[in-house]
Amino acid sequence: MRVTVRLFAGAKALAQAGAVEVQLPAGATYADLAAALAKASPSLQPLAAASRFAADTEYRQPADAVDAAAQIALIPPVSGG
Amino acid sequence: MRVTVRLFAGAKALAQAGAVEVQLPAGATYADLAAALAKASPSLQPLAAASRFAADTEYRQPADAVDAAAQIALIPPVSGG
Amino acid sequence: MIQLTDQPIDAAALLAAAQQPAAGAVVLFVGITREFTAGRQTTQLSYEAYAAMAEREMARLEAAARERWPLVECCLVHRTGDVPLAEASVAIAASSPHRADAFEAARWLIDTLKQTVPIWKREHYADGATEWVHPGETQQAAP
């Protein structure tokens, strides 16, 4: 499946793009997505370890299966407040 | 020495007076003053145990000597805020 | 800054005073007249202060808080006289570079003010009764 990952803040700056597309096998998890993203956008490396994923505005766990129909976003460490 | 004790709030209401005069021997402490005040104004009894004294706007301890030249006040339990 | 006043407290002005570039956090505490206490309805509170001593104690609290926490601004204001429902009887503003200090200072200031500053509250109940509030007294102080 083809997945588009939205990027924000420092992630967007590092990748110089608001989104990255990656190809994943069916049944892939967010841990798999993280690995595929690291390959597709090596510049994201400084943020990769500390970032999480969200699908349709909900945080997801690394072991959760990726839902290709959802809006997926990379959530780097937040700094609001 | 003759000492005037200012009263506030519930103490003023109980004594129906803004101040009470009591007679104390030279060298008397605030503990002695409390005893003399209880005799002079028995109506203050409900507040007596929990009240403190102040002299010239400073809290005093029961063992401190009473300074007859100071402005002395009975400070019943406070409830500001 | 400390103030004892018989006028309504302008809490927004305290907030503005505390909002300085050296700070990153402002905590404003406002104590207001609550309508119900243990099921009994209050129509207003009135406050009496031993003014000279209250101001001295409040100034001491400000100095102690500034000694203990790195505060940019520290304001304590207490109102005297009648305070209608939902209006402020006390307001405390503390600002600091980081939020933990402003929170701790504001909490300590109101907790300590309630223990040491010679100000007293009189409840005015909806049933017409009034009552001086003296925590720890051994019986009702006034009818």
Place this chain on the structure above:
Amino acid sequence: MIQLTDQPIDAAALLAAAQQPAAGAVVLFVGITREFTAGRQTTQLSYEAYAAMAEREMARLEAAARERWPLVECCLVHRTGDVPLAEASVAIAASSPHRADAFEAARWLIDTLKQTVPIWKREHYADGATEWVHPGETQQAAP
């Protein structure tokens, strides 16, 4: 009440909203743009949000706080875009019958907001540099 806005935050309006007769205490927390961080001078901060998710997380925080503490009012507002020195990037107002609850709720809300709500801060330094702030990143995210 939660709000994400690109306009200046009216903290006095939040305070007024929280000041209700059922409450006895209001705690207002305001996070503002601090001029110096570790000796380095900031001229302004700018905030970016993943808006739909930020609003959902903020609404969840309000609901969780209302579940945990007896709050009369609970407001969270976060600003996005440029926030000049001393202006508010975030304001939280919590009111409750007794002060401990309002203090604890306000502190928990800002602490948790800073961990979970997808909003990011970019430092604009006086020397011209800018930097996205990502606690825990393994190196600088942007030049």
